[in-house]
Amino acid sequence: MGPAAVSAIDPASANRRATGALVSIVIPCYKQARFLADAIESALAQTYRTIEIVVVNDGSPDETAAVAARYPPVRYIEQDNAGLAAARNTGLANSCGEFVVFLDADDRLLRDAIQTNVDRLTADEAVAFVAGLSYYIASDGSPLPTDQQRLPEGDLHAVLLARNRISTPACVMFRRSALDAIGGFDTRVDACADYEMYLRVSRAFPVAFHGQMVAEYRRHGDNMSLDAPRMLRDLCAIMRRQRRLLRGDEARLDAWRQGRRNIREYYGDHVANRIRERVRERMEWGSVVADTLTLLVHHPRGLFAHVFRKTVTSVQKIYPPQEMDVQIDRAPALLVGGRSALNR
Known part of the structure; x- marks a missing residue:
């Protein structure tokens, strides 16, 4: 079955179909305690309320546990350091939402992010994930200039092969059944396991992109993407x-x-x-x-x-x-x- 683009959506119809759909927001954290409160609070502030938040402490030596403890609604899981991909897999295994979002601990969701992506996933039950857009923010949370590319069209698997068009995992909402079908994140390519997942899912199922802003991608000196080798x-x-x-x-x-x-x-x-x-x-x-x-x-x-x-x-x-x-x-x-x- 080939990838598909999102069609026009009737929001009222989508909301009716989304009733009761639980969304799991998984937040892996390693040495990002200084940003973790921002990530959690952005999840708690969602206009879509049927959510669960799972923080996975990947053996972090900082104050991750103390920060997570300030938020009683958050489910907190601790493991020995195994890498970002393994932490995401732990969060996936310890959550039960029909839809899943992986929010890096240094990023933030916009208030309507979950509602926006739920509407699109429920509008087309064949789609395995939907991806929106993000703004850049600085280490202190202030906005940075953000150039938005034209929305991809056509064979979306080919589009992703040519270039990763998803700036941060927080832009994406997955259908859990698709993740169950193809397996978890590949721990062999830890720094880019999100990209490998997009390729694997888009090869097996239809996926979709849309033009709504749903996340804020924080740029700072410790971003994994700065480790060029x-x-x-x-x-x-x-x-x-x-x-x-x-x-x-x-x-x-x-x-x-x-x-x-x-x-x-x-x-x-x-x-x-x-x-x-x-x-x-x-x-x-x-x-x-x-x-x-x-x-x-x-x-x-x-x-x-x-x-x-x-x-x-x-x-x-x-x-x-x-x-x-x-x-x-x-x-x-x-x-x-x-x-x-x-x-x-």
């Missing part, structure tokens, strides 16, 4: 597994190729920049070696581009730039296809 490793692992499922489907293979290229160039550039900064500052040589190996395995052309730039820079110190035959600005594009490849 880890993101590159996990995303490349996901794409390798996806490749085996696409034999004979040229349209989705093209989307897969675009997605792999985007991942390698975006995160590969970030890894190369990190290597350059640490070499320049003569620090963390162990990380320099590890990051270099990551590039060699997952984005070798990016590594060669980095080495080429370093070589040209060294030569420039000996010879004036006008005496060089190589145009430095063109070298990265010649080697790795250029940044414009992100927009192909």
Whole structure:
């Protein structure tokens, strides 16, 4: 059954059909106690009231337990540190809502988020998840500029193969029966297990996107997505597994190729920049070696581009730039296809 787009919804009809539908809001937390109260309060403030809130303390060494204890309606679960994907799976196993939202502890739901997504899921019982949009916020909760992309259309699995169009898991509401059918989050790709889940679900069931704002995605110095080597490793692992499922489907293979290229160039550039900064500052040589190996395995052309730039820079110190035959600005594009490849 192929992915489908959301059609027009009669809100009154959707509300009648949603009567009694319990929504589980699962909040995994590891070293995010300073933001956890915001996340819990955004869940408690929902206009849709048939909810349960489950906080999973993933072995966090901070004040997560104390923060959760301030909110009696919250079900609190504690486990040894096993990673974000495992914490989400624990929350899923210890909740019972017909619909499920995974709210990261550093993000927030907007007041109508649950009602908005319940309306859309109940309007089409074939849809396995719906995804709305989010604003960016700063560490202190203040708004940040947010550019919203055009809503995806057509084969939504192919859209997601080409690029993850979901900014944060809080934007998504899953139908529990779909999660039960395909299994939980993949703990082997912990940093990107949400993206792997979107791909797995959208391949098996129809999914839908809509243009309503439902969440706030907090950007701060500890976001997991800032760990470029880890993101590159996990995303490349996901794409390798996806490749085996696409034999004979040229349209989705093209989307897969675009997605792999985007991942390698975006995160590969970030890894190369990190290597350059640490070499320049003569620090963390162990990380320099590890990051270099990551590039060699997952984005070798990016590594060669980095080495080429370093070589040209060294030569420039000996010879004036006008005496060089190589145009430095063109070298990265010649080697790795250029940044414009992100927009192909």
